Amino acid sequence: KNEVEQSPQNLTAQEGEFITINCSYSVGISALHWLQQHPGGGIVSLFMLSSGKKKHGRLIATINIQEKHSSLHITASHPRDSAVYICAVIGVDQGAQKLVFGQGTRLTINP
Amino acid sequence: NAGVTQTPKFQVLKTGQSMTLQCAQDMNHNSMYWYRQDPGMGLRLIYYSASEGTTDKGEVPNGYNVSRLNKREFSLRLESAAPSQTSVYFCASSSGPYFSPLHFGNGTRLTVT
DSSP states (O other), X not given: OOSEEEEOSEEEEETTOOEEEXXXXXXXEEEEEXXXXXXXXXXXXXXXXXXXXXXXXXXXXXXXXXXXXXXXXXXXXXXXXXXXXXXXXXXXXXXXXXXXXOOOEXXXXXX | OOOEEEEOSEEEEOTTOOEEEEEEESSOOSEEEEEXXXXXXXXXXXXXXXXXXXXXXXXOOTTEEEEEOSSSBEEEEESSOOXXXXXXXXXXXESOSSSOOOEEOOOEEEEEX
16 A cells, blocks of 8 residues: 555646545655645645645645645646646654655646 | 756667766755656655765665766766666755755656667
């Protein structure tokens, strides 16, 4: 069983829909990252969080440490949000060299 | 501000050939990383460098060597390429290993025939 599980693996939605991508992990963590991989391949860091909730524009990331679960929400989705979204976690007292990555969720937003 | 620059973007090698992937960052980051990304698998760490002058193995180091030439540059070398090393390689950097966002290069798509 992977330490980091993302769901769904693939998601197709219409422009304007509210999107939720889930990430569950099995170990205690010190931080969780959400990354976005563009269709061209580049990877961008979206959020890094250890508790609560963060918001940037139309993107919201939440984490529940007790339930070992995080969600990434996209409001008013747009075709340019089409990308692979990757969750990654760092164990307690470990550095970024110990990041464990999920397999990613491929999101497609149709106009 | 270029961020993390990786070269080349594409490379085709024959089995047994060698090559070096170059990575440079201009953000004065201490930590640098090399990952590989294969279909159906998450990113996997090959080597990392917590600071200038230090390097350590990651999850999948076999067949690779690295050099942290200075604070800016971290290169990955394949001494004798194998088809199993066909992958997309990403270099990344962060200001430190703890609670710092990662900055990625654009990737190198390597095919070994």
